[in-house]
Amino acid sequence: MTQDFDLFRLSEEHEMLRDSVRALAEAKIAPHATEVDEESRFPQEALDALVGNDLHAVHVPEAYGGAGADALATVLVIEEVARVCASSSLIPAVNKLGSLPVILSGSEHLKKSCLPALAEGDAMFSYCLSEPDAGSDAGGMTTRAVRDGDHYVLNGVKRWITNAGVSEYYTVMAVTDPDARTRGISAFLVRKSDDGVSFGAPEKKLGIKGSPTREVYLDNVRIPADRLIGAEGTGFATAMQTLDHTRITIAAQALGIAQGALDYAKGYVRERKQFGKPIGDFQGVQFMLADMAMKLEAARQLTYSAAARSERAARGAQKQDLTFHGAAAKCYASDAAMEITTDAVQLLGGYGYTRDYPLERMMRDAKITQIYEGTNQVQRIVMARNLP
Numbered sequence: 001m002t003q004d005f006d007l008f009r010l011s012e013e014h015e016m017l018r019d020s021v022r023a024l025a026e027a028k029i030a031p032h033a034t035e036v037d038e039e040s041r042f043p044q045e046a047l048d049a050l051v052g053n054d055l056h057a058v059h060v061p062e063a064y065g066g067a068g069a070d071a072l073a074t075v076l077v078i079e080e081v082a083r084v085c086a087s088s089s090l091i092p093a094v095n096k097l098g099s100l101p102v103i104l105s106g107s108e109h110l111k112k113s114c115l116p117a118l119a120e121g122d123a124m125f126s127y128c129l130s131e132p133d134a135g136s137d138a139g140g141m142t143t144r145a146v147r148d149g150d151h152y153v154l155n156g157v158k159r160w161i162t163n164a165g166v167s168e169y170y171t172v173m174a175v176t177d178p179d180a181r182t183r184g185i186s187a188f189l190v191r192k193s194d195d196g197v198s199f200g201a202p203e204k205k206l207g208i209k210g211s212p213t214r215e216v217y218l219d220n221v222r223i224p225a226d227r228l229i230g231a232e233g234t235g236f237a238t239a240m241q242t243l244d245h246t247r248i249t250i251a252a253q254a255l256g257i258a259q260g261a262l263d264y265a266k267g268y269v270r271e272r273k274q275f276g277k278p279i280g281d282f283q284g285v286q287f288m289l290a291d292m293a294m295k296l297e298a299a300r301q302l303t304y305s306a307a308a309r310s311e312r313a314a315r316g317a318q319k320q321d322l323t324f325h326g327a328a329a330k331c332y333a334s335d336a337a338m339e340i341t342t343d344a345v346q347l348l349g350g351y352g353y354t355r356d357y358p359l360e361r362m363m364r365d366a367k368i369t370q371i372y373e374g375t376n377q378v379q380r381i382v383m384a385r386n387l388p
Helices: 012-039 044-052 071-082 086-105 108-120 178-184 235-271 283-314 322-347 349-353 359-368 376-385
Strands: 125-128 144-148 151-162 169-175 185-191 197-199 213-224
Touching: 012 044, 012 071, 012 086, 012 359, 044 086, 071 086, 071 235, 071 283, 086 108, 086 125, 086 151, 086 169, 086 185, 086 235, 086 359, 108 169, 108 185, 125 151, 151 169, 151 185, 169 213, 169 235, 178 185, 185 213, 185 235, 235 283, 235 322, 235 359, 283 322, 322 349, 322 359, 322 376, 349 359
Parallel strands: 125 169
Antiparallel strands: 144 151, 144 169, 151 213, 169 185, 197 213
């Protein structure tokens, strides 16, 4: 007995989105990628291009002025931007990470106060979970939020905050009940313009140099009580629910970096000649390219599948193993990106090791995808605890 099966493929709308983002990225973002990395400066050209084409925060619901794009569409935007510039891909990725707690748990008043500005491109969002002594153990945070009448007063330090200083809005996790551990953590919306908010110097990083990473200092930051996201004590649950969805965006970033490296390496081995013929004709090189492409396609299928689960969960369906699949996509795709970019550098030999070619930048950029939004060691713990 035989049966026809449809292979997974993107819808026509998703294919059109991919094509349009790729064209935009190659025309408006790629030409500045090397300079952004060399100068460790924010990719303003990328932000302008993304905002000008409504691609900076496609996830924002239509009710708040956004495109209301699904999770797979968001993945495609991030993937195609990361293919030419990983730093620039953190604009749409972190806008989703920072704002999703508000979308998931915020009051209608809170959503209306910030999401339209994000949708318009007038403001960016960042996410403040990690601290100097609370990285993988987020439950060990010490940033405090104390109720004072109709306000909360926040004090503490947040570390490794992506796009800090550029973003206007910050989702901040802080302890409201020190005796309750993770059940004593609450989430708040803080603005850059709030009194007492300041930033540390930009970190000097191995990669993604165009995306500023800074500490956020909260010194007696007094905010209205209606900027509490959800109920007191639900912040940690909101943070973990957010990561279930947004780990997939890091997988998308890893896909894009790996695809860019593979594309460049393929072109190079067709042109580079040794021993009288293109090095791409040698079986050893062909095997390397085959392995790179195989790992990339496996990572892509896992990521797109996780994005579909994310979208179903966002629409109120059962989670359908989203926690496992989100962690698996992030872990596998980032590991694959590190392997693929390393092999791409190898294929270029000495040239790959120089800054005259983009592959060393892609290799450096790929490394962070194994670390942020939960190290891959933590992802494996998450997967083991949520086996389908």
